[in-house]
Each structure stands twice: as structure tokens, then as C-alpha cells.
Amino acid sequence: MTSDTFATIRTSLLGLTGLACLAYALAALVLGRPDPVGWYWPASIGTAAGLLISLAAVMAGRARAGQATDDLYRHVHQRAATQGYWLSLVTLAVTGAAGAFGWIDWRTAFAAQGTLTGAGFLLSFVWLDLRHR
Amino acid sequence: MAGLVVHLEARRRAAGLTQADLAEAASVSRKTINTVENGVFVPSTLLALRLAQVLGCSVHDLFELE
Numbered sequence: 001m002t003s004d005t006f007a008t009i010r011t012s013l014l015g016l017t018g019l020a021c022l023a024y025a026l027a028a029l030v031l032g033r034p035d036p037v038g039w040y041w042p043a044s045i046g047t048a049a050g051l052l053i054s055l056a057a058v059m060a061g062r063a064r065a066g067q068a069t070d071d072l073y074r075h076v077h078q079r080a081a082t083q084g085y086w087l088s089l090v091t092l093a094v095t096g097a098a099g100a101f102g103w104i105d106w107r108t109a110f111a112a113q114g115t116l117t118g119a120g121f122l123l124s125f126v127w128l129d130l131r132h133r
Numbered sequence: 134m135a136g137l138v139v140h141l142e143a144r145r146r147a148a149g150l151t152q153a154d155l156a157e158a159a160s161v162s163r164k165t166i167n168t169v170e171n172g173v174f175v176p177s178t179l180l181a182l183r184l185a186q187v188l189g190c191s192v193h194d195l196f197e198l199e
Contacts, residue, residue, distance in 0.1 A: 003162050070161040071180050
């Protein structure tokens, strides 16, 4: 497996996890309940993605995985963390206001905010990674 | 990046290397080499030194201020 293939697998899995988190959050907000599907789905998908990325890293080998985790990866990761931080502050204001005004209950706001925080970072990472290709 | 002139691609071609070859030798991804060559990503001092070492030249041969 080349470092490019490993990086593509990693980005794809992080993107799928981000989309799953976003879908869960939107479903929670639209349906007005903290568990629009099983509550364990976002965590399960994230854990499975982590395991698959680890497996891909082992298959690629230390050198290839290291190549794909270089300066550019760290740069993209850092920028995604920054974007994710600001996105989570924005969504916190929205979910906090929705909870405070009684539009959704606090448990739903908590579930939506938790998954939106994950989605913000993960989808920012994928967006920035694709822009640097 | 404004203000930085990158000669990496010319140096790499002169050495008869592909982006993948240089990436392999410098232990980075081909994408990193591509973004450095296109001026999208400014490498760290360490990476710039490593690229110069692989290509057998000085960092100033690869990068210069406008």
C-alpha cells in the first residue's frame, strides 16, 4: 500500500465519520429527540473508523504511514482543529439558544452539540485535505 | 505564498526524479511535494533542509525571497 492510498483511506473514513455525526445531529434537531437512531451509532462508527485506519497503517507499514503523517498532514490537522473550534462555538450558541428558548429539550441539544463538535473538526479536515491535493 | 519563489520542481526534474521519488527519499507524501512545488504549502525548516539534502544542493537553491 502506498502512502497516497493510506492517506485516501484515512481521509475517506474520517469523512464518513464526520458525515455520520452531522446526520445524527441534524436528525436529532429535526426530530426533537436525543436518539434519532441508536445513541451508540456515532461512537461505533468513530471507533470502527479508528480501527480501520490503524489496520491500514499496519498494512502500509511504518515508513509509508509515516510519509502520510508528515508536515502537510500536521498543518492540515492543526488548521482543521482551529476551524473545528470556531465551528463548535457557533453551533454551541445555536444549540444553547434553542435549549434556552425551549425549542428543543436540553438532552437533544446536548446530543446535537456533541456530534456537531465532532463533525466540525472531521469535515474541516476532509475539506482542507482535499483542497491540498 | 507571496514573497517566496520556489525552484523545487526545476531542481527535482534536473535530478531526474519524479514527485513520488523525491517524496520517498524525503519521507513525506507526494502530495506534500506537489503542494510545496505549487507554492500552496510552505515547508518547515526541517523539511526544506531534508529536500536540499536529498537533491544535493542548498536550501537557497530551492527557495528564495522575491
